[in-house]
Amino acid sequence: xxxxxxxxxxxxxKLEELPEKYxxxxxxxxxxxxxxxxxxxLCHALGxxxxxxxSAGVVTGTAAPTSARVSVGGKSPLTGGIKEANAGTAWGxxxxxxxxxxxxxxxxxxxxxVYWGAKVKWDDEAGKPDVEFFDATEHIGKxxxxxxxxxFEKFGEKVSIASMGTAGELxxxxxxxxxxxxxxxxxxxxxxxxLGAVMASKRLKFIILDAKGAPGIDMVDKSLxxxxxxxxxxxxxxxxxxxxxxxxxxxxTAVLINILNExxxxxxxxxxxxxxxxxxxxxxxxxxxxxxERMGKEIYNHACSPGCIIQCSNTYYNEDQTEAxxxxxxxxxxxxxxxxxxxxxxxxxxxxxxxNAYGLDTIETGGTLGVAMEGGLLEFGDSKGAIQxxxxxxxxxxxxxxxxxxxxxxxxxxxxxxxxxxxxxGMPAYEPRAVKxxxxxxxTTTMGADHTAGYTIAPEILGVSGKLDPLSPEGKAALSRAFxxxxxxxxxxxxxxxIAFPILDIATGFExxxxxxxxxxxxxxxxxxxxxxxAETLKVERKFNEAAGIGKxxxxxxxxxxxxxxxxxxxxxxxxxxxxxxxxxxx
Amino acid sequence: xxxxxxxxxAVGVINMKIDVWLYGxxxxxxxxxxEKGFASxxxxxxxxxxxxxxxxxxxxxxxxxxxxxxxxxLSALPGLQPDLNQExxxxxxxxxxxxxxxxxFQYRHxxxxxxxxxxxLSTNPETIMHHKQKGED
Ligand code: SF4
Numbered sequence: 001x002x003x004x005x006x007x008x009x010x011x012x013x014k015l016e017e018l019p020e021k022y023x024x025x026x027x028x029x030x031x032x033x034x035x036x037x038x039x040x041x042l043c044h045a046l047g048x049x050x051x052x053x054x055s056a057g058v059v060t061g062t063a064a065p066t067s068a069r070v071s072v073g074g075k076s077p078l079t080g081g082i083k084e085a086n087a088g089t090a091w092g093x094x095x096x097x098x099x100x101x102x103x104x105x106x107x108x109x110x111x112x113x114v115y116w117g118a119k120v121k122w123d124d125e126a127g128k129p130d131v132e133f134f135d136a137t138e139h140i141g142k143x144x145x146x147x148x149x150x151x152f153e154k155f156g157e158k159v160s161i162a163s164m165g166t167a168g169e170l171x172x173x174x175x176x177x178x179x180x181x182x183x184x185x186x187x188x189x190x191x192x193x194x195l196g197a198v199m200a201s202k203r204l205k206f207i208i209l210d211a212k213g214a215p216g217i218d219m220v221d222k223s224l225x226x227x228x229x230x231x232x233x234x235x236x237x238x239x240x241x242x243x244x245x246x247x248x249x250x251x252x253t254a255v256l257i258n259i260l261n262e263x264x265x266x267x268x269x270x271x272x273x274x275x276x277x278x279x280x281x282x283x284x285x286x287x288x289x290x291x292x293e294r295m296g297k298e299i300y301n302h303a304c305s306p307g308c309i310i311q312c313s314n315t316y317y318n319e320d321q322t323e324a325x326x327x328x329x330x331x332x333x334x335x336x337x338x339x340x341x342x343x344x345x346x347x348x349x350x351x352x353x354x355x356n357a358y359g360l361d362t363i364e365t366g367g368t369l370g371v372a373m374e375g376g377l378l379e380f381g382d383s384k385g386a387i388q389x390x391x392x393x394x395x396x397x398x399x400x401x402x403x404x405x406x407x408x409x410x411x412x413x414x415x416x417x418x419x420x421x422x423x424x425x426g427m428p429a430y431e432p433r434a435v436k437x438x439x440x441x442x443x444t445t446t447m448g449a450d451h452t453a454g455y456t457i458a459p460e461i462l463g464v465s466g467k468l469d470p471l472s473p474e475g476k477a478a479l480s481r482a483f484x485x486x487x488x489x490x491x492x493x494x495x496x497x498x499i500a501f502p503i504l505d506i507a508t509g510f511e512x513x514x515x516x517x518x519x520x521x522x523x524x525x526x527x528x529x530x531x532x533x534x535a536e537t538l539k540v541e542r543k544f545n546e547a548a549g550i551g552k553x554x555x556x557x558x559x560x561x562x563x564x565x566x567x568x569x570x571x572x573x574x575x576x577x578x579x580x581x582x583x584x585x586x587x
Numbered sequence: 588x589x590x591x592x593x594x595x596x597a598v599g600v601i602n603m604k605i606d607v608w609l610y611g612x613x614x615x616x617x618x619x620x621x622e623k624g625f626a627s628x629x630x631x632x633x634x635x636x637x638x639x640x641x642x643x644x645x646x647x648x649x650x651x652x653x654x655x656x657x658x659x660x661l662s663a664l665p666g667l668q669p670d671l672n673q674e675x676x677x678x679x680x681x682x683x684x685x686x687x688x689x690x691x692f693q694y695r696h697x698x699x700x701x702x703x704x705x706x707x708l709s710t711n712p713e714t715i716m717h718h719k720q721k722g723e724d
Binding site for chain 1: 608610611622623624625654656658659661665682684686687688689690691692693694695696697698699716717718719
């Protein structure tokens with residue numbers, strides 16, 4: 001196992017033995033630990049001293065179902081704190097199969113106008129990976145959908161590619177790192193927190209992985225792994241949400257639109273209401289029915305990455321049966337739909353595609369445009385105007401660069417006081433005033449408002465029930481802590497977070513996940529160890545943030561949510577600060 | 588949509604209007620053509636009609652539904668339906684989802700619930716955290 005360091009100051013690389021202390025760290029646990037160990041918390045996120053760390057999960061690269069995830073970490077230019085963003089892509093397993101536990105991009109070249117590509121391939125003779133650099137300057141300033149096919153043509157269809165779009169090149173806080181999906185689209189984003197700009201600041205346009213001939217994953221106890229794998233597969237296949245033709249496979253994550261809308265928790269027109277009259281037209285059900293009508297048959301979703309048996313990723317088709325975009329997630333159709341007062345699915349699809357093409361995060365883009373609409377730049381509902389603004393962002397016009405700074409920056413520039421952001425990161429699609437529990441997680445996660453920070457597994461296993469009243473603020477806070485720790489573990493094990501849906505209800509699936517990890521690592525982990533592992537990661541992340549000047553005072557929901565009642569329930573966010581502070585008090 | 592299209596079940600004076608939303612495959616229980624992925628119908632019913640009676644009026648077996656809302660308050664989950672005897676009121680909005688729909692606990696933790704589910708939450712919180720109930724397929 002190695003740490004592969006790519007130094008962009010002189011385009012050199014170094015292969016180091018994995019230090020003993022990182023032996024059990026993977027994915028988010030490792031990216032966060034290495035960022036903590038190596039990045040000065042007060043450094044400039046786009047400067048010499050920031051680093052970008054990639055790591056795949058424990059079971060990534062094995063036959064474990066739905067496990068092709070890779071974490072990307074660094075100091076975030078959007079929040080100023082630590083960041084981990086992850087994506088499902090063949091790039092993850094390719095890195096793991098070459099036995100590179102962490103790929104670290106560091107340094108900064110003096111020449112600003114030359115961009116590089118780094119190709120990492122398995123050297124069979126030497127029995128280790130090597131790196132070649134090439135000039136990638138010709139690919140700058142372009143749509144990544146134009147660039148990716150050229151790179152695949154040059155390096156072969158079997159490689160996998162990490163990159164960023166013009167949003168990263170322009171240094172936006174709103175810019176993701178992109179990876180290819182199974183159809184080689186540049187559509188799988190580690191989207192949040194501006195890590196695309198960090199990669200671009202190092203003048204590294206591509207990291208290409210060619211794992212041909214690589215040895216793959218070593219396992220300590222293959223039969224234990226197989227037993228666990230089988231249990232997890234059974235759980236995924238038998239749960240209504242994750243099974244074939246089930247909720248996610250039929251309607252994708254956008255299955256949540258109608259639910260949150262009925263619950264009065266779908267943020268509408270920049271978080272001024274919790275229900276959008278046009279929501280149903282932008283939902284997963286509507287995507288499914290529109291495709292059926294246009295394509296003349298039912299179309300189920302596909303896998304974003306190898307070995308996924310949940311397959312939640314949709315494709316949306318135009319009237320002429322050409323592909324409009326893949327994929328429209330819940331967060332995307334909300335951010336660019338209800339949040340902007342837009343109910344035209346075709347326009348939403350266009351916006352999603354443009355965000356992918358320019359390297360923008362759809363959530364941050366929607367949040368930004370919502371604030372800009374409130375500030376008077378555009379009218380709510382003006383989808384054509386919104387499309388134009390995304391072009392401006394991607395092309396780097398004056399107004400576009402303003403918006404590229406993200407939700408909070410845009411709020412300042414336009415003098416808007418209703419700015420839905422925590423720690424500088426725009427809020428995703430669940431209204432804290434209607435769903436208080438997620439508000440607690442938004443406020444307290446190290447990542448800035450993040451909907452993927454608090455997934456849960458079976459409450460019986462978490463051991464949280466019986467000890468607290470889930471209706472009380474303290475009870476909700478305790479649950480949030482348990483959820484965040486569990487999530488940090490799942491983000492480290494390599495499984496997609498969506499396995500949390502079946503393992504919440506099917507205890508053997510949860511056991512299976514732990515057995516898989518024990519099989520690979522030779523550990524003897526039980527459920528408590530899992531939660532403790534995740535909690536360790538949270539601790540490290542909080543320490544980094546504190547040293548970066550982001551203490552518990554930043555664990556707060558924006559003020560307007562505490563004073564403006566949200567229709568239709570007319571509720572405010574009334575969780576007291578002490579309850580928020582209690583989440584990590586005795587971590 | 589007019590009441591005449593449904594079998595009349597409720598007795599007494601027809602004196603309240605209910606807004607019914609049927610999502611996903613449940614839209615087939617609306618007698619008029621559904622929109623893409625949902626149907627919305629207005630029903631006129633007599634005061635005091637219960638959720639269970641409304642389901643009969645719609646000809647919809649209660650097992651067909653999963654997540655249910657009454658005025659934005661969660662009233663039922665797949666396999667957990669403490670709302671069958673809840674009385675509806677004039678201008679209530681009731682929404683039914685099929686079993687493909689989901690609302691994972693972390694995304695509904697602290698959301699408004701109808702009295703039946705709230706009661707279960709205070710006595711047996713684990714039940715509420717699950718999406719699928721034991722023995723349910
Ligand atoms: S469940 Fe969806 S997001 Fe997760 S790995 Fe599978 S296709 Fe990708």
